[in-house]
Amino acid sequence: MSLAFSLAGQVGQCRLQVQAQLAASGVTVLFGPSGSGKSTLLRMLAGLQECEGEIRFGDQLWHTEGFRLPPWERPLGMMFQAPTLFRHLDVRGNLDYVRKRRGASEEDLARVVGQTRIEPLLARCVETLSGGEAQRVALARALMAGPELLLLDEPLSALDHGHKQELLGMISAIATQVPVIYVTHDLDELLTLSRQVWLMEQGRIVASGKAHEELARLDGPLAQRGDATALLYGKLDTYDSLDHLQAVNVARQTFWLPAARPVAGDAPVRLRIAARDVSLCRQAPEDSSILNIHPVQVAGLREVGPGQVVVQLVLGDQRLLACISSRSARELEVFPGAQLYAQVKAVALG
Template sequence: MSLVVELRQHLEAFELDAAFQAPARGVTALFGPSGAGKTRVLRGVAGLDRDVSGRVHLGDQHWLDEGVFVSPHHRSLGYVFQEASLFEHLDVAGNIDYGLRRRRAGRERRDELVELLGLGSLLSRRAETLSGGERRRVAIARALAPAPDLLLMDEPLAGLDPARRAEVLPYIESLSRTLAIPVLLVSHQLDEVARLADHLVLMDHGRVRAQGPLDAVLADLDGPLAAQADASAVLRGVVRGIDPRWDLAEVDCGGVTLLLPATRLTEGQELRLRIAARDVSIVRERPRDSSILNIFPVTVVNRRGAGAQVTLELALDDGATLLARVTARSAEELMLEHGARVHAQVKSVAVLP
């Protein structure tokens, strides 16, 4: 069941007018600076504000439409609020079972979630005795226990220190891969989005600036992200092998093999790699002797200039996209026009995270 959202809300100092669609499976990230209206959208989808108009359709369930407003407690959704917002008067089991009893869902899902989120030993603990990471995990289990048709997550990692983020992130990642429902994730961290999302909705000042598959939106030269200083592209890869001598991992990435530091990687692992445009340079001929390990053939498919800097959209042989930032002078001298066959030299690759 895909999600169709069209929300309008007039507030004193803010105007929301956002429309987008989210596919029936996978994570759709609402991404943008704070104050862009991302949380407003989640609240509108959940029905927490009555002063919104527009449409919210989840498959054939019409939650909001002309003359239709379904109360939040009748919308089959799970909402992970910022700061977890656990019920402080209940223990962990009480929190998780709160929605279960009201939505008359089976207990199998609940027990599976307790297992999956590693909450077995915490069930009788009071909410106020939990650590930040534990609170987030309980909040996720609580939202999912009643087996909702839609999951909303508002900055599920905000306010956690890096160690706690690293603790919670894998849970969210594995959940979002296995859930057969749409997931809406609000975030203002590009790393988080690049790792978790399949679909991206860019928001600013209450409006949707761009939307589409993650890779396409990130690499769209006409979109708002490619113009920014930290423009980057995301590639997906699989670890083919580890070379213990140099401690390097060979990662198969859209027909080319990248060599990456093997730290924390295992054979067969699936990865997302984020490559910043400023870490990619272009050579016409493949250099014989270079300290740069990752050099591979690409085709220039698009080019946008802004003053002395030019951003290039490069296609790998399997169709995956990479961005490169070069000077306008280099672009001119190397004749980096549409269709040019060149080599990309990648100085640095971020494995997410």
């Protein structure tokens, strides 16, 4: 099912005017600074906020002039920054409330409980749950409605690293079955989840596209950040058991990553490489502690601060970023088309 919308609305001092179309699967990350209108847009899509314009989900009209489909009739699930659980019910009661309203079966309940790994929590009072446990229950309750679209509004912002990673893994798995719009201003969450990204500023979607392309665009806001990071996709290769290194093949080049044990799986591997962890040289060094040294071509460069430039590099059919000093760019004669070598520390790969 595809979601398409063209919306406008006023909330306080923020005027929203947005138009976009959602990918049919995977996670679309709605990314931008606080106050840019991300949460307001999500509430408009859910029918919780007044707006003008049109929303269509597949062949179903959700909103247009003179017509508004009630929120409870839209086939979606929503999860907020703070879990909105019923305090007078235990965990099982929270799920049963939605199950009965939606006419779902006990088998549906068992499936959702398994997906979110909350079976040990079913008899618990929700007031005794930790933040991570409460958000897992909130996610389960959103799934209990059998949604065809999930709207997640900064659901992990209050969690510690361990609980955050656990839930990010669950959301990634769920997104293979249900499309997700995920609101965040956290770059780590974008890098972990996103297949598509919508960049939002001052009530407008200023750029949208595949995440790896938007991250590497020199004229886009993501490549000009101090923590600019590129995403590369590769395939698992051999494992070096002596040195505990996992090989990943990217554009016919081998990247070595530290790994305590072999990584299994046939799915494409997503590598995140921060621009600050990439150095450049004109010739491949013969003696270096750097394991990952690969030939690249300069696609372009842009000044991103006093004495700093970000360089976009071509590696096969993919793009890498390097942040170097203006002096280094000048002395290395970095210009579009130049042939260089990129050095990436293995410990910097994630």
